[in-house]
Amino acid sequence: MTSHDSGNIRVIIADDHPVYRDGVSKELASAPNIDIIATCSNGDEALKAILEHHPDVAILDYKMPMLNGGQVAMAAAEKAAPTKVVILSAFTEDAAVYQALRDGASGYLTKESDSADILDAVMTCLRGEVVLPNRLAAGLISEIRSRAETHRPNLTDREVQILQMLSSGLSTPAIAKGIFLAPSTVKTHLQHICDKLGVSGRAAAVAEAMRRGILS
Incomplete structure (x- = not known):
């Protein structure tokens, strides 16, 4: 020792x-x-x-x-x-x-x-x-x-769902089609996600979500 x-x-x-x-x-x-x-x-x-x-x-x-x-x-x-x-x-x-x-x-x-x-x-x-x-x-x-809990952003269930689909490599049109939303609505959700996570961009959002334990 x-x-x-x-x-x-x-x-x-x-x-x-x-x-x-x-x-x-x-x-x-x-x-x-x-x-x-x-x-x-x-x-x-x-x-x-x-x-x-x-x-x-x-x-x-x-x-x-x-x-x-x-x-x-x-x-x-x-x-x-x-x-x-x-x-x-x-x-x-x-x-x-x-x-x-x-x-x-x-x-x-x-x-x-x-x-x-x-x-x-x-x-x-x-x-x-x-x-x-x-x-x-x-x-x-x-x-x-x-x-x-203090550091976990208050993401909605829909935002978490979109994050999960984003982490699978799906594009915005593919996500929109998969959950029956307009692409413009998905883009709005993505902006809200980025704002809550304090990042800019799809890749950064996924990386930050994984760091915080939102995505495994």
Whole structure:
């Protein structure tokens, strides 16, 4: 799992609450295969530690001074740092979990997690898996669905039907004939579709509809 000579997993911990940070650090350091190589009190320090030490895993609070945990994960990924980021936070709002994972975190745990949970998260993310307790996973799914609905244009059934026919390569006259409409009416529908999708042109409409999951 790690290429370091010692064979141990190198970890940094960042949290602006020193008592909690030191407690997690002490608990993990007692594991035989974990080396705590840095502890940090804010996101800026955490990012610098990641870029300097290239730890295997960074365990970060979500809401920290300077940069939050998700922003650290994103910045580290942009600089091609190999570090896996696990968020360990008291903030469990669905939007926070969604944003952290979207920013590049490999997992999200609550501060109710014990040392065994955190250690298991370290091992799990190193296997390339996502770490997310069941109760957070349910909220994440709800958040994803909500955002999908927010970004899904309000197309009518007829407009979706025309999009589907368009994606099959049918021309405007062929579509009109197939659904018993005048070609001019189909063109009007196509313009409404393009307006709702924010694109211009038939090909762009199909591509955007596929990107948004309207067409499979």
